[in-house]
């Protein structure tokens with residue numbers, strides 16, 4: 001009896017299709033001969049689709065995607081400055097719309113410095129933490145507007161909306177992660193300036209901490225957190241933070257661990273009410289698209305996060321170990337996107 | 351005929367008084383025998399004053415401070431977690447209140463990697479840029495609130511308020527800086543998510559750029575900017591950004607250039623309607639207060655920024671050169687706060 005997992009695949013734009021091809025190759029390799037079958041539906045979405053049809057994400061697209069068990073996304077976004085995309089906002093209209101509509105309240109972003117990977121820090125130490133970034137609230141809700149737009153009297157507001165409901169659930173998820181890991185959780189916010197939102201985050205973390213005496217909890221202002229990410233990243237185990245601060249910290253963390261070519265992420269609905277979505281942290285990099293220059297590792301590690309989320313822990317570990325083995329033998333020789341995928345797929349089966 | 355400059359001195363808390371003492375020592379040295387006299391008034395403000403009197407910043411304090419030509423501030427803030435400060439918010443009630451009340455719309459923060467200074471990057475390259483951080487708007491305006499506070503139904507909002515008036519004036523200042531420097535300006539925001547505020551920043555930068563064809567302009571999302579700060583900080587000359595992004599980028603920039611012990615800042619009202627305020631970027635570090643362990647360099651470099659702002663360019667250069675000379679000869683020997691101040695004061699007079 002085989003288990004069927006339905007997977008919505010959104011290759012997207014730029015290097016998205018190339019890295020997704022390798023991610024699927026590794027998914028095929030790790031499931032070959034097993035009793036889990038991934039049934040895939042491909043969705044053509046992104047700047048390409050917008051240019052073809054004018055659509056960003058139709059209700060029908062959204063409904064069809066929501067009917068799957070999981071989503072694998074490459075990267076979306078056109079060439080910066082393309083005048084035909086002037087009125088499109090693929091990020092808000094597609095990526096953020098999916099995250100919000102599918103209630104991806106956990107944006108899980110592991111950061112690990114793999115042995116042998118060159119990074120920008122002189123003495124990085126052991127880096128191995130996860131950022132649990134809130135995915136459905138904060139400054140990302142799109143609650144903004146402007147008046148007298150384009151005049152010298154323009155006023156533009158952006159409102160960060162935060163709820164106890166939304167924070168508590170992501171904080172609980174972060175504590176559960178910390179329990180599975182090294183029992184350390186750091187809240188990052190800016191409580192001294194954003195006193196209302198920050199104050200609520202702090203109070204909820206303190207309350208949930210009282211139920212988790214095994215987890216050591218500390219707090220950092222976001223500015224101080226960026227300092228520690230470059231001076232002592234080893235101090236972090238689980239970081240929990242809001243949508244905007246999480247965006248900033250995870251890109252910096254990606255850089256510190258050798259580049260966002262290795263940074264995977266999961267947009268997770270832990271309740272299972274909606275499919276979760278897995279994607280590399282990097283963007284569509286149109287400048288190198290179609291040239292087999294992109295590193296598919298982040299997309300492949302996103303598959304590992306997906307497998308883990310789907311309860312396929314063994315398969316997830318096999319992918320992670322294959323990636324680690326591949327990274328350890330990477331020299332200065334450049335390989336094509338497909339060559340990296342081939343090597344990891346082969347290692348998965350070995 | 352000597353020129354009298356009236357200076358409000360706010361030593362503050364923790365290491366504030368120690369570093370300010372050295373900054374004043376260097377100010378004395380550089381003005382000795384010249385025809386500018388700094389007439390000083392000391393203000394006891396910060397956590398210490400709050401604990402003594404319950405006051406954070408009275409109207410009388412503010413009025414008295416506003417009557418000066420310039421302000422030199424050490425650092426404010428009590429011991430984190432001190433229960434007696436639970437209801438105080440020294441940051442908002444004192445530091446931000448001064449910045450807002452005195453219309454410090456430019457928060458100028460230079461970042462320079464001095465030869466010989468150890469930093470966290472393996473290959474930092476030449477780092478020499480300034481961040482022009484907006485100081486009176488954005489998410490810092492304190493336009494937030496919560497309902498059902500402390501209940502599971504709490505909602506907390508924080509509104510970022512942005513005006514064309516406020517952005518244009520700081521953008522113009524940033525372009526002027528770029529013209530004095532290497533003619534390169536980078537706008538940092540998050541236009542793809544904060545479309546209204548970000549859109550206005552972008553439009554205003556584009557409009558002012560059209561008047562400055564000599565300045566090369568680019569744009570980075572804040573997350574990408576943090577990546578470049580650790581992978582290629584040499585790419586930056588002038589960064590212009592909002593209050594919150596500027597807070598984050600300047601702490602990271604401080605770390606990348608060898609620690610915020612060297613990072614100076616000016617809270618500037620370029621119109622001269624109010625006195626500008628100069629302060630090290632670092633905080634009050636109560637854990638090392640009174641031990642002569644703090645590095646006064648950031649406070650001393652803040653004096654250089656102040657001298658420059660007051661039109662005393664020669665004196666400013668003498669201080670900067672003395673600091674550079676001192677930094678170049680710093681070995682691993684630890685000196686007291688006063689010893690560093692003595693050395694720089696002596697170098698200023700040499």
Ligand SMILES: CC(C)[C@H](C(=O)O)[C@@H](O)C(=O)O
Nearest residue numbers: 091092095247281542543573
């Ligand atoms: C493209 C953008 C909207 C997105 C974000 O800010 O979340 C990206 O930066 C990310 O981190 O996934």
Ligand SMILES: CC(C)[C@H](C(=O)O)[C@@H](O)C(=O)O
Nearest residue numbers: 192193223441442445597631
């Ligand atoms: C203390 C705090 C309010 C302040 C800020 O966020 O501006 C500090 O971090 C700074 O950068 O000067």
